[in-house]
Amino acid sequence: MLLMYSLQRSYNYCEIGEKMKRIGSIALASIAIIIMAAMAVSVSSKQEESDMVSLPQPRTDGGISVEKALFERRSIRSFKNESLTLDEVSQLLWAAQGVTDDKGHRTSPSAMASYPLEVYLLAGNVTGLSAGVYHYSPHGHNLTVISLGNKIDELFSSSLRGKKDWRALSPAVIIITGVFERINKVPGQDLSRFVYVETGTAAENLLLEVVSLGLGATYTAGFDENRTRECLGLARGEDPIAVLPVGRKA
Numbered sequence: 001m002l003l004m005y006s007l008q009r010s011y012n013y014c015e016i017g018e019k020m021k022r023i024g025s026i027a028l029a030s031i032a033i034i035i036m037a038a039m040a041v042s043v044s045s046k047q048e049e050s051d052m053v054s055l056p057q058p059r060t061d062g063g064i065s066v067e068k069a070l071f072e073r074r075s076i077r078s079f080k081n082e083s084l085t086l087d088e089v090s091q092l093l094w095a096a097q098g099v100t101d102d103k104g105h106r107t108s109p110s111a112m113a114s115y116p117l118e119v120y121l122l123a124g125n126v127t128g129l130s131a132g133v134y135h136y137s138p139h140g141h142n143l144t145v146i147s148l149g150n151k152i153d154e155l156f157s158s159s160l161r162g163k164k165d166w167r168a169l170s171p172a173v174i175i176i177t178g179v180f181e182r183i184n185k186v187p188g189q190d191l192s193r194f195v196y197v198e199t200g201t202a203a204e205n206l207l208l209e210v211v212s213l214g215l216g217a218t219y220t221a222g223f224d225e226n227r228t229r230e231c232l233g234l235a236r237g238e239d240p241i242a243v244l245p246v247g248r249k250a
């Protein structure tokens with residue numbers, strides 16, 4: 001009887017030991033999963049951080065008068081083989097769509113403050129910035145990498161009436177796109193034209209800033225839409241509207 005009892009007890013202890021082992025290994029596995037998940041989150045947030053490029057603060061004073069910039073503005077299609085600086089690129093992006101107050105208003109007006117425009121930078125030769133395709137975020141005044149590598153030559157590789165497209169030699173190209181659903185919120189009304197109007201105002205801001213910085217640029221609306229969409233990775237509903245090559249006047 002005593003033997004039976006002690007056998008039963010030792011069996012129970014064995015069973016408890018097994019259960020404890022199982023619980024222990026489940027706990028260990030859970031801890032390992034939590035640690036791995038935390039590591040994955042930290043790697044992906046580091047990845048996001050490294051995909052973001054902070055831009056130098058834009059200056060809001062100085063430069064030349066608006067009248068002088070208006071008087072001097074001309075479409076420039078020939079650039080020196082020289083880089084732009086990150087300061088210059090920052091100033092140009094800000095001129096197009098930068099945020100200028102804590103309510104989120106921008107350098108360009110926007111119908112119903114709907115802000116349907118997006119701005120992209122194709123960097124080919126910009127000091128302090130890897131060649132690549134970037135999206136400009138007005139709120140953070142920063143860039144997010146879309147893809148790395150100089151895509152300017154590729155985008156403008158087709159010839160224009162047998163001549164090489166002059167835009168292929170630009171150190172940087174700024175592209176303005178429109179997201180139409182942001183403005184088409186009034187039922188029964190197609191307000192798409194507002195997006196084109198806003199592109200014009202943003203582009204003119206940029207062109208005047210170009211003059212103020214002593215650079216050259218041209219507003220171009222003749223471009224290969226499919227290639228541009230592919231280059232920027234645009235989804236349906238967002239269309240490229242203006243392509244502005246920028247460089248140092250030759």
Ligand SMILES: Cc1cc2nc3c(=O)[nH]c(=O)nc-3n(C[C@H](O)[C@H](O)[C@H](O)COP(=O)(O)O)c2cc1C
Nearest residue numbers: 073074075076077166200218219220221222223242
């Ligand atoms: C809506 C629009 C589209 C344009 N598209 C092109 C273009 O595709 N290629 C180009 O070289 N210039 C283009 N231009 C620039 C004009 O050719 C230029 O503004 C015009 O010749 C007047 O010269 P200016 O800008 O030096 O005053 C465009 C201008 C505007 C406003």
